Amino acid sequence: MSLVTLLPFIVLIGAMFLMTRSAKKKQQAAAQMRNDMQPGTGVRTIGGMYATVKEIQDDTVLLEVAPGVHAIYAKNSIGAVLDDAEYNRIVHGDDDLKADDAVVPDDASSLTATETADADTEAADDADVAKIDLGKKAEGDAAESKDSEVKDAKADGEGDAK
Template identity: 55%
Template sequence: MDIAVFFPFLLLIGVMFFMTRSAKNRQRQALQMRESMQPGTGVRTIGGLYGLVKEVREDTILLEIEPGVHAVYAKNAVGAVLEDDEYERIVNGETLSKGDAPVVPDDASSLTSETSEAGVDLEKQADADAKADGERGSGSAS
């Protein structure tokens, strides 16, 4: 028999081996992550709920969702164990310094004023745009 006949089967077996190996590695990492949970750890469930671990049981955990509000979740429902600073940033909101905060106008009047913050005269710019559009459009056939 020729080895070329067995090559596709060997290739398929090799691919299956590497796929199962990577899946087992992901399962092992998820198990390690779930085992690292301790009371006081912030977590995110696979459904997107953030909570603070209050108690770790054999197959479940007790999460504090809000102060005084507790819920029991399966350990398998935990999608990520978060670092303390990341959990605080997500739950309590990120604080931006004054220079980092985006400038958002309270109303549309700043968008329609004669000059923008950059010092561009918006009315003159609109007139120039209209004139340029008219010059480009005058060459069309009627």
């Protein structure tokens, strides 16, 4: 066999080796991160839940997900160990908001009209809007239309022949 024939296989094997090595490094870094956890450390699970480490076992970790609420998780479910500043910023909202930053309200009350006068004005405006004909007829018009269709059918000879 010639070298040209073997070249694609050599390249493929080399690429597989590099991908495997990269994945192995990532796994080792994640294992090291989990081993470096200490009680009191803030973590994020792979499911996106933030909690505080309370106790560490061989394969499990006891997390406090809310004050007084504890849950046992597998160590492999820890996605990231956070430093104290980042954990407090995310969980407790210890952000330094600037005066120029936009503040999003917790509810929609600021988006609705607060005065009844505004609501009355809007209702008056809605009454002035012309109705759009969608091709539907009122009930009285529908009955009248049906009667005229029956009369037309009888005139054309399509009615019941007795």
